[in-house]
Amino acid sequence: MICKLVAKSENKIDFRLETPRNTYIIKPKFMKASVTLSRDPVMMVSPASLQNRWTGSRVISVCVGLCLLLLQGCMRPVSQPFYWPPPAQSHTEYPASQPPSSQGAEVTNTGRGATTVRVVEKCLINTGQTKTFIHEVGPLETVWRLSRMYDVPQQDIYAANRMKTEDPLRIGQKLVIPNAKSLRHVIPLYPSNQWKYIIIHHTATDIGNAMLVHRSHHDRGFWQGLGYHFIIDNGTLSKCDGQIEVAPRWIKQQEGAHCKAGGMNGKAIGVALVGNFNETLPTTKQMESLAYLLRTLMQQYRIPPSQVMGHRDVDGASTDCPGKRFPWSNLRQCLSTY
Numbered sequence: 001m002i003c004k005l006v007a008k009s010e011n012k013i014d015f016r017l018e019t020p021r022n023t024y025i026i027k028p029k030f031m032k033a034s035v036t037l038s039r040d041p042v043m044m045v046s047p048a049s050l051q052n053r054w055t056g057s058r059v060i061s062v063c064v065g066l067c068l069l070l071l072q073g074c075m076r077p078v079s080q081p082f083y084w085p086p087p088a089q090s091h092t093e094y095p096a097s098q099p100p101s102s103q104g105a106e107v108t109n110t111g112r113g114a115t116t117v118r119v120v121e122k123c124l125i126n127t128g129q130t131k132t133f134i135h136e137v138g139p140l141e142t143v144w145r146l147s148r149m150y151d152v153p154q155q156d157i158y159a160a161n162r163m164k165t166e167d168p169l170r171i172g173q174k175l176v177i178p179n180a181k182s183l184r185h186v187i188p189l190y191p192s193n194q195w196k197y198i199i200i201h202h203t204a205t206d207i208g209n210a211m212l213v214h215r216s217h218h219d220r221g222f223w224q225g226l227g228y229h230f231i232i233d234n235g236t237l238s239k240c241d242g243q244i245e246v247a248p249r250w251i252k253q254q255e256g257a258h259c260k261a262g263g264m265n266g267k268a269i270g271v272a273l274v275g276n277f278n279e280t281l282p283t284t285k286q287m288e289s290l291a292y293l294l295r296t297l298m299q300q301y302r303i304p305p306s307q308v309m310g311h312r313d314v315d316g317a318s319t320d321c322p323g324k325r326f327p328w329s330n331l332r333q334c335l336s337t338y
């Protein structure tokens, strides 16, 4: 086992265990020392911070105890992104003719010519230093997309996962992303006259991500599963708070399955935020990401603010989606200043 254990505080001892795949929080009742385990194994103790004398046998006892705790599942895994510093305010654009390789289907397979598709990117999280990340593959995600999201060369992702370029990705597959430098929104913008409205939804669930909604919609009989074009995550199910997931319907430029009323499925972009906004509010980062996404889409497709609406505001829709507590005034204010 290769892992690193460090004390966060000398009085209120709160341990983080970092492994190549996860970070764990260890409650104080389990541990009282700072120990580093390595492949050799070499063990180190930090007596200055602990004011405690440790003998070799006690250290070994701790190590053995730690291994037992791991086996018993006594530790709570914590996703890496929550330890990352605030996002940098960068915004870059790339001509779509630059990126794709064999995995770059989302840009090359539109049938519209790669030079006519723009891809805009915005940093959500800057790691500050490179980190290894475990990514769970969402619907129609590609190595090209992951390379952009994490600012890691495609060949590094292939190598870290012992994959060949022709290997397909599977939904739910866990990939090692080595030396991730950031987490970015990567939004492809296709030329189209189809999109006249943007309809905002909530998932009406406390947790979720594109993969979960895709499976849920598929089970409910929705044509081709995930009915929205974009999902904005709330930091659950291994996704970051405010992360924008681009759904297959957007990549394929297909009509949605999110609002039958008013014929909106054929003319409206469906954006869903993970959460139940009858009960809670969206997170600040979700609202920031929503504002960014709406501005980007409104500008690209010349959609006026009056045609950005909630599901329940569509004539004929019988729903309270996106929830009674959705902060419309804040969003309208944000969009009006754009």
Ligand SMILES: [Zn+2]
Pocket: 200, 201, 202, 258, 311, 319, 321, 322
């Ligand atoms: Zn809805």
